[in-house]
Amino acid sequence: MSSGHTRDDRGIALITVLLVASLIFVVGLGLTLVLTVGQLSARNHREAAVLHAAAGGGIELAADSLAVDDWQAVLGGWLVAQGADGAPTGVRTIDAQAIDLDAETNLLNCGRRDACSTAERVANTPARPWGANNPSWQLYLFGPFSAFVPARFPSATYVLVWVADDSRETDGRPDLDGGDPPGRNVLRARALAVGRDGARRVVEAELVRVCLEGRPACEPGIRVQSQREARHALP
Secondary structure, three states, rough: HHHHHHHHHHHHHHHHHHHHHHHHHHHHHHHHHHHHHHHHHHHHHHHHHHHHHHHHHHHHHHHHOOOOHHHHHHHHHOOOOOOOOOOOEEEEEOOEEEEEEHHHHHHHHOOOOOOOOHHHOOOOOOOOOOHHOOOOEEEEEEEEHHHHOOOOOHHHEEEEEEEEEEEOOOOOOOOOOOOOOOOOOOOEEEEEOHHHHHEEEEEEEEEEEOOOOOOOOOOOOEEEEEEEEEOOOOO
């Protein structure tokens, strides 16, 4: 009888050990998952902050450059910012992410990745309801953000900034900063920062040249105003 009790006790002890080991394994796995998710979340928050800062920085860099550049050449698509990554066309790659400059510009001008026709640019749509005064977005500043702002620990971030005539003008010339206030001496700007795994942040702003009535020349510099972050879906 005693040997039978011993075998039973050993069996119960083995089952207990297995249950405890299983419980420890499950708890350990849960803690690992929690830590992993926490690390991923923290990384995503850091990436979002970096991209938002890069997009905002792109707006500021464009404003600084536009203080001296010819707005008409910019709106006509003939002039890009100094230090831009070549011509405003073609495909760029950052951290294994392909960025099609033409497709990104077309998405802004007619909502499609293919080339826009004139009729599509001036069509009245919910996103572009101004017809002949619809903004004609021109890619002005673009390149790896670290090329414009050297950093001690550069991130894999590509920044693009488009500019367009203010749609409050009613002259039907999106390639010309004309007309009367409030549209005159105002440009719209849209910055897109692209990071790892295709993460994106978009910042929009108005760029204003301050020209006071009665003064022979406008004040130096460009004022950045009405800046806001915009939602941007993946293409």
